[in-house]
Amino acid sequence: MNTKLQERIQELMEQHHFSGSIYAKSNNKEIKEVLKLSHGYANRSEQIRNQENTRFGIASGCKLFTAIAICQLVEQKKLAFTTTIEECLSAYSFPYLDPSITVHQLLTHTSGIPDYFDEEVMNDFEELWVQLPMYHIRRLEDFLPLFQNEPMKHPAGSKFHYSNAGYILLGLIVEQVSQMAFQEYVEVHIFAKAGMTDSGYFEMDNLPERTALGYIETETGYRTNVYSLPARGGSDGGAYVTAIDMMKLWEELIEGGLLSTELTDLLLTPHVQVSEGLAYGYGLWITQHKDTQQIEKYVLMGYDPGVNFRALFYPDHSLLAVVCSNLSDGAFEVINEIEQEIKFK
Template sequence: MKLHFLALLLLFCFHLSGQNPAFDKIDRFLSELNQKHNFSGSVLVSWKGQVFKKGYGLSDREAKTAFTPQTISCIGSVTKQFTGAAILKLEMMGKLKVEDPISKYFPNVPADKQGITLHHLLTHSAGFPGAIGDDYASITTEEFVKMAMDQPLLFSPGKAYEYSNVGYSLLGIILEQVSKEPYEAFLNKYLFKPAGMTQTGYVLPGFKSANVATGYRGERNWGKINEKNWAKDGPYWHLRANGGILSTVEELYKWHQALLGEKILSKEAKAKYYGRHIEEGEGAGSYYGYGWAIFPTPRQTTLIAHNGGNGIYFCDFLRYVDEDLTVILMTNATKREYHQLATQCARTCILPDFVPELKINDPSKAIPVDQSQYDGLIKNFIQTISSGDEKEIRAMIDSLFVPRFKEDFPMEQHLKVLTQLGGEVKNLELATINVHDRGFMINFTGSPLTIEMELDGGKIAGIMVN
């Protein structure tokens, strides 16, 4: 009863202060998510000159510490935008060019990698794989560079897109070499301090442990990311410069504000920073800049965004720069569905009649695939895409996809995506299925991969892979 009264009082105060009604809906949405599903995290929404920020749940369940907008949490791959900005800052200082080949900075670069430039690393178009080691494995700079150079490229530099943490770690190494400063020290001097950010980094802010969110995987205490196996000056190179930075929603908002002017980057540098350099996969419709993804919106505006996470911590950073809307969200106990939260908040602001909602799959309601009414459809789908036979996949699309979904993309794109997915699931064992009102989600034994299908009249109306 006390909590209910407090919520009503807060809503009343918001209205009295002229707060945007969309913020009330966001607050009710996240408060309900906390009550029903133990959501913990913080959000900051800036919309048409007003700012709403609030924390929900606990940043440390054992100590009963509340999660607030000042709680320090891991931002994951949102780190990449700092690496991108730092490289551009060095270019502004005349110390490098993004067109430079990596052979300028590393000796004995193999022949297949001679054509890789800093631009390729920045845009995930160098051909390096996503990762080459565990985030917390101890490794020296020399060992990391050698390991990266020994990797076979997935494609010739500049010919395709493959999201790669490896490329961004190499950028961090180049940054240290060129600037003669440690990675975090350079960011602190040229990015964070000018933006007024004092609680962002790896170790230099001197974070108090009690202020750092503890990570949780389900009910299990995973610990704090900065108390894992790190070097004295931050994570080792499997994580450094591509992820792992700690910050708060308030700090990231300062970063957003600093980027609106030329305090950090010049107009020319920002043109590269937000450039639509390469499509994030054939037909994706979104493009990668230098540490940011660039999306067109249905309103003919631009969304500049990035998220990051490790399956425990998650951060989403949405900047609708043409519409004066920014959403920053963090959680220390993520679920797959939480990746939609920031977008739900943004839609609540943009669409007056929109009511945010999030359907959470209940693992306790999962049933074996062979006991599901969709058993035949699921096994047919998995068997067909795993075959790699385009003729069979095409026939399945014609028979199982509803017309509107089939026509959403060219047949060639359907075939390419499903063939690639088939390669991913070919050696996985079907485990369980979660049924919901729109369809179902397939889970695999020993794999985080899930396939969610939307149904319409017993046929496939949509597929989402996580």
């Protein structure tokens, strides 16, 4: 490990009061770096420090798991990207949703369905749980009252609009097709195959050992996020992983251990242009070189109260980096510095 790099990142973590774990490496022929660092507390009351094998919530970083699950079912010919919600979710009532919405549109946030947490309408995630307490949210069906009777946000396929609700529907599709609970499906067909032995969709009131509590900063200190998030995560986010496990997932995906080459390439394809230089594939963001539109890197990100997650994966493996934090911010600043120090030097 490069001592100067380690010291620089350590200094940055202290500067930003970072709490979490970092795993980064470069397979560049000229510079081979491996960086594993942890900082802050997994449990502030008990003064238990974060470690390399601490499990963290990663919020929307989990959307990649949902996309992989859908692609696996497509590969098995149990589903198609053109399958509509009318064809596979007829058991549920969606009076105002366009029945012709496709799996592809749900994957790419172009379905037009309303989100249950719409940042254009609200800015406090905790507002969601006033009428529907978070401790009741443990299955995917539990999310439905938050959006199933709302009108379409825009016509299906017309434009990109990020939607957690769309990924809840994808999870319900996985359940309908596989006849398994979504969380169980991911743990069996993705986590186990990738060797992610520390990862799972744990319930917030029944967390296993080595799991970091999420913390929200207040005027007087910190409080946990136990009253801020669903009791159990689902297909739009909420799993717990270690930084090492997320690196395993990416490498297993790229090496063909989770999908065929054809489906892996399709998952990693820029399907919808979000803005100049930024596109969305299936379950992940993709940045592009502005002059050539070639893929620069794949990006995973997740944010919830008390949760901050970032991951960067360059196609040429010149940088693979995962940053998990159990505070509401800090991951971007740290991963940006890692990128500058390793990729651009």
